[in-house]
Amino acid sequence: MITETPHRRRLAALTGLVTLLAGLLLAGSPARAAEFAITGVAASYRPGDLLDARVAGVTLDTGQSFQWRVRPIGSTGAGSAISGTGADAATGHLEQVVDAGLDDYELSVRLRSGTTVLHQTAWTPIAVTDLVEPLGVEFTGPSPAYLGDPITGAITGRQLDTGETVALVARTTGRWTPALFTTIDGRTISSEPLSPFDGEWAIQVVRDGIAVAQSEPVAVEYGRREVLLEGVQGVYRVGQTLRVSGTVHPVKDGLRYSWILRDNATFEAQTFDAGTDPANLALELPMTLAEDDHTLTLVAWWDYREGHTANAGQAAVPINVSDADPSTPLLFFNSLGDHYHQGSPINLQLAADPPLADGDTVAWEWRWPGGNWTAVPGATGLSHQVVAEQALDGVEVRATLTAASGGDPLVAEPVTIHVDDHGAPPHQRVTIGGVADGYAAGDEITLTASVEPGSVLDRWEWYVQRAGESEPTLIDGAHTAQFRTAATADLHGATMTARLTFADGTPYVESAPVTLNVEGGPSQRIVATLPEDEGALVVSVDPEDDVVTMSDFELGTAADRWTSTGDLRPVTVTDTRATAPGWVVSGQVGDFTNGGDILDGKHLGWTPLVTEQPDDGGVTPGAAVTPGLATGDGLSISNPLASAPAGDGTGTSRLGAGLLIEAPTTLVPGTYEATITFTAI
Known part of the structure; x- marks a missing residue:
């Protein structure tokens, strides 16, 4: 699964994770709906x-x-x-x-x-009424739970009557189905799952093959362990040595590890046993041109007593080898971890060949998605460290080497930082200091916002909500941590809020409001007008509703393909531009992956629809796109989801689509995930 972080919600290109599990909704005419x-x-x-x-x-x-x-x-x-x-x-x-x-x-x-x-x-x-008294079920496994942990439950309630048996069922968003790789011994439930699960369990009382009673559901969740890789260079020269280290979170005795080096062209692979010690997950390999265009993966395996094995976590990095002339200088970043948790150090390490000489300078820059490159404060030389926070998720970092001896500057290919705390909010908290017990009209009000722990962001917004107003108002031009204004009578009882934002104004964290106490005196109101040339086009996805659950694959009626249907989660388009130039929102999907197995994104198609728009909005859905099982590119290339001509499309519209995957019958079993990206122009 892909999770939306605050800065992603502000982009004109947003992503949503497609996981195979559910269906679609399409609107029809009101007259037909009545029939x-x-x-x-x-x-x-x-x-x-x-x-x-x-x-x-x-x-x-x-x-x-x-x-x-x-x-x-x-x-x-x-x-x-x-x-x-x-x-x-x-x-x-x-x-x-x-x-x-x-x-x-x-x-x-x-x-x-x-x-x-x-x-x-x-x-x-x-509505179904139980025939007999139901039992109960409790999840007794650890929380959080990971593959390899003892996934257990307990049956509660009355004793079974003659002729009754019990069955454990599970669901995510669809129907209840028998829980796989699960045994029931008396009142103890033991599960040995092969893949992650986030859903519910229930216990059924079965008589003559029919479930005659079912317990209330209980939430159950377990996932893969996090595997992070560090130390891989962006490119190696022939003869250099690859040195990579891995970490696993959380560690567990009994996990075994292996490194897999796979040729991206032939898919042939070499496997290197990494043992069972998580403190010694390191690999060194001499690099030859034969290792170019490979992928190195570290896998944590868990062997169940019943004989089956689960992939308990993995991470992969690309390997590139160059036979360029040794006199050609190289500058590149060592690989970063797949993602970091808030508060952990992010070590940005450059490798230069030949080494830096006296007088050589390195300029570090970073940029947020959709933003411009700016200097990284305090970064010099070949290394720099920052502390992970959610504001850094998706940030690219690059470096430029300027040699004292002259010649063209050398630019390292950017690396991207990912910070993922699995839905947790930012650790940063904003407070406002400097509020006096009271002010006289004409006094200066000086407020100072601070954030702990510190943040790489430094743009602020200040909001005022006067007594009787229904919502706060943004104070124009106030973008620093300190705010000054004269106390006026209309500010008596007003609340002030400080918000830390990204460079484009997208909110990150904000303070609780503080209240001003101003005693009488002359005052003035300031009125601001939005010019007609202001406004923006924004496409967004609800971060709490950004996962499409597709139906399980089923054989098509001709038994010549696997099919899965789903319903695109709502995509919101807001156009506040006074000139109403019109717009087009398009979507494009990447490849579906299931561990090392790949299903080309062309196998996904859609039937777009417009679920909501203002009166006379003029928004029309894009053309249906057929999955490219036999021919065509499906949604592996950009296709319109909806559009509005010039003069239309202002206000807020909501878009959707019915999704269809058609896959070859040779598809390897498993759960396939892909990311669909939306762009608005």
């Missing part, structure tokens, strides 16, 4: 009853079919496809033997032409 509906769903069921639902208001045309879907009540996802226990679901008649696991789900049906969704009904709730 297209589900009939036959009872107010409640008992386990073993037959749900007998039918489509009303639509007659299928040639090439059309119905697809039924269920999802938990309260979910905003597309749910999971359900074909029922009958044979006529595709023609509009769903028969499904009900069990306790369908309680608190809701049912919808789609009208499709081929795989294109033409319309979808409203969601209809399903």
Whole structure:
């Protein structure tokens, strides 16, 4: 999974992680929505009853079919496809033997032409009453839990009656399914998972093959361990030695490690046993031209007692080898860790060949996404250290060597810093000092903002909210840590807030408000006007809703491909430009990865839609893009999601799309993840 950090939310190019697990929603005309509906769903069921639902208001045309879907009540996802226990679901008649696991789900049906969704009904709730008293379940594994940890649970409640058994089921956003690699011994649950999980468990009471009661769900989460690599140079000369070190978090006795050096062209690989000591994860290899265009991966393995092995964590870095003339100077960064945690040191190390001579100078620069290169304060020579904070996530760093002997400057290829605390907020806290108990009209008010721990950011914004006003107002031109103004009567009872921001004004952290106490006297109000030539075009993704969960792969009707459907999470476009020049928002996906396995991004296609826009907004969805299984590039190249012509598109619009993956039947099993990037022009 990809997580949105504050600075990413301000970009005109945003990313969302696509993980294979869920579906899509498409809007239809209001007239059609009134006709297209589900009939036959009872107010409640008992386990073993037959749900007998039918489509009303639509007659299928040639090439059309119905697809039924269920999802938990309260979910905003597309749910999971359900074909029922009958044979006529595709023609509009769903028969499904009900069990306790369908309680608190809701049912919808789609009208499709081929795989294109033409319309979808409203969601209809399903209620199931347990036949017997349910049991309970508790997650007793560690928190946080990682692959290789004892993933355990406990069954609570009454004793089983004659003829009853129990089953553990799990879900993320779809239906309850049997929990894999899990055993139940009495009332103890033991799981030996092969892949990460973030969802829920429930325990079912089963009688005659039917779940007749189900416990309340319990949250369960476990993931891969973090593996970080450092020390790899950007490029090696033939004859140099690669020296790389790895760290694993959290460490665990019993993990075994291996280095894998894979040829990116032939996919042939060499494996080097790294033992079981996490304090000795280092590798040295002499570099020849044969190692050029390779990838080096450190994998932490966990061997379960039952004989299967889990990839408990891994990290990879590229290896490049040059046979350039030794007289040609080289300047490059050693590799950084895959990501850092807040408060940890980030060691930026340059390698220069030949070494620096007297009088040589190195200029360090960095830039935030979408920003300009600026000098790195205090950075000189071949090394520099900064403390990781969320404000540094996505920052590029480069260096330029100017030789005292003359010649063209040598520029090192940039490296990118990633800081990821897995959803934790920034550690920085802002406070405002200098507030007096009271002011007389005409006194000078001097307020000072400070941030702890310190930050690389130094741009501030100050806000005032006068008594009776509904929201704070930005004070124009106040962008330093100190704010001065004259005390006036209208500031009595006003609150002041200081906000630390990125260079483009995107918020990072802000203070709690402080209140001013100003006694009477003459005052003036300052009125600011927004000129017509101001405004901006911004595309954004909700950082709390930036993961698309696709449906599990299913064989296509011709059994010649794997297919998975999903629903793009909402993409918001706001255009406040008075000139209304129009805009186009496009999307492009990278390759899907499953460990070392890759599925080309061309296998993803979409059907765009506009879910919300102002009256007469003029926003239209882009053309549908077919997955490139046989031909075409799919979404591996940029394609329009929506557009607005000149004169239209102002205000806020929300975009979506139905997603479809078509993969070859040779696809290696596993969970595939990719990143889709949106751009607005």
